[in-house]
Amino acid sequence: MTHESTTDWTGRVLRLEVAGPAHGGEFVARHEGRVVFLRGGITGETVDVLIEDDPGRSFCRGTVTSVITRSADRVDAACPAAAAGAGCCDWSHIDPSAARGFVGRVLAEQAVRIGGIDLPEGTVPVDVPGGDPAVTGWRTAARWVTGPDGRPGLRRARSAELVTDPCVQPDPRILDAVSSAGIGPGREILGLLGDDGTVHIAHRPAVRDAPRGGGRQTRRSAATRARARHSRAADWEFVTGGPDVVRRVGRHEWRLPPQAFWQAHRSAATHYAAAVRTAVARTPGLPDAPVVWDLYGGAGLFAAAVLDGVPGARVTVVESSSASVGAVPSSHAAPDADGDPASGGDVTTVRSRVEAFLEDEVGSARPGAHPAPDVVVLDPPRGGAGIPVMRRLAELTRMRIVHVGCDAASMARDVGELVSAGWTLRDLRGVAAFPGTHHVEGIAVLDAPRGR
The missing domain is CATH 3.40.50.150 (Vaccinia Virus protein VP39)
Structure with a gap:
């Protein structure tokens, strides 16, 4: 009987050259014949990557811990939550114009590879919505979960752990209202800014995390089903604003x-x-x-x-x-x-x-x-x-x-x-x-x- 050997690089730090973006937000690098999907890098950079998830197949995943050769497209990340590990502003370290170029490449690659569509240009133009160039404060609807201490936070990337550092996406008026609402532990918070300027803050019991057994795909599916059931519920308790949101x-x-x-x-x-x-x-x-x-x-x-x-x-x-x-x-x-x-x-x-x-x-x-x-x-x-x-x-x-x-x-x-x-x-x-x-x-x- 033969036993197939399994590669596990979990915990290793690899020095890698970053290639192009992948669908899903990670960038791609290669090491010893394997693909490494990494967060926090940009095409053309040399980076050190901590491997955090290795299923033992032809790929693994990790996060950039240091940048050795810096891309001209790198900017100072504006989001404290993302810097602390939350899965929100994962590309806030990339110049917005360059980021649009990267997602245009992803759109084109998916169109060619999955759709079988001939796109000789190799990219797809990407517009700024409504000519609005803001990279912070643009979100008029956002959600948080409160931990045992009642502080609102976002989920850490690939984890159920909460990060309580603020995200820069929501309009500051929503952030101020959520911070002062004093909602207790174990709650999901919804913040909405109507087009009439009204801030709506509501909360309800937080959806429970998926069970740990059964593998990552099973847990992800269970969590998705739980969130879908939860999203259909109409049990929001409003603190401010009321249940009718004006959109224009x-x-x-x-x-x-x-x-x-x-x-x-x-x-x-x-x-x-x-x-x-x-x-x-x-x-x-x-x-x-x-x-x-x-x-x-x-x-x-x-x-x-x-x-x-x-x-x-x-x-x-x-x-x-x-x-x-x-x-x-x-x-x-x-x-x-x-x-x-x-x-x-x-x-x-x-x-x-x-x-x-x-x-x-x-x-x-x-x-x-x-x-x-x-x-x-x-x-x-x-x-x-x-x-x-x-x-x-x-x-x-x-x-x-x-x-x-x-x-x-x-x-x-x-x-x-x-x-x-x-x-x-x-x-x-x-x-x-x-x-x-x-x-x-x-x-x-x-x-x-x-x-x-």
Whole structure:
């Protein structure tokens, strides 16, 4: 009997040359034939890395402990929480312009490798949301957990341990309100800044950590399921502000419950609305009263944007969250020249999972069945829409699909499915909606095959 030897570098400090960024925020280096994923480095640097996680396979993970050769893109990290090990501002040590270049490379690499999309430029342009260059104080929605002493903190990267040093992402008004709230131990805290300037602070029992047994992947899955169940609960106890949060984009206003989704960056909703409005309005051959689906539509941000650009559009918002669907205004029709609502445009809401909507609601002969769309806008969660959904949309949609994605890999898979079905990728760009971090969102615009 032979025994396969297992490599374990845990605890070792390796001197490495940092290569390119990887999907997920780490950078890549190589040592003795193995890949090292590392936090805290930048392409081109020579660094010392402490190996903290080694599963014994072809890769391991570590954190930079010292920089031997410094990149010109390195800046002084602005976030005390990240410096103390929290998993928040993991790229705050990288110049923002350079960081956008790195995430553009990641978007392009995922599009090519996962989506099979030909991108000869080798990168994807990444925009600053709404032209807002702030790298601190941009977040209008944030969460904390209080430890046994009642102090609010963030989770340490790859750990359940709390870091109580402040993060620089939230608007200072939220930080001040959380610091003075005096909330007790074992609580999850939600801080929201409405677009009317109101600060909302609420708390509830913190979700319990995942059990330690069963391996890291099992623990991660258990924790994800626990957080998902917890996020659906509406048991927030408000200290300040109350449960209705005002959100505004242009002339539109929403009053949202705390569990309804909204963009965290103060300028992101405006940025995405403008991009979707332009993409839909410029669809070649678009009729005056097109059928538009807003899938995973939340509170109807994109429905409003569509009707701003195409006042006669008939928009169906499909969303599974009752909190979000309940906040969709019944009409977002753009005003006419006299300032009155224009006729023709309307919004219909469907509370449903997108998969069920496509299976049960479309193409039926029964009265009230939804007609196939001219244009689809979709903004799926991090896991993406998935291949079955994208295949169905490729079959049903007559003219254009606008995909807003919050994960480079899942978006590449979704968009690649359309490209393989003969759709043409007209535009692909990123949005740096989480400055100081590796997270990037994307917007893809695709046109149906000719002859539809």
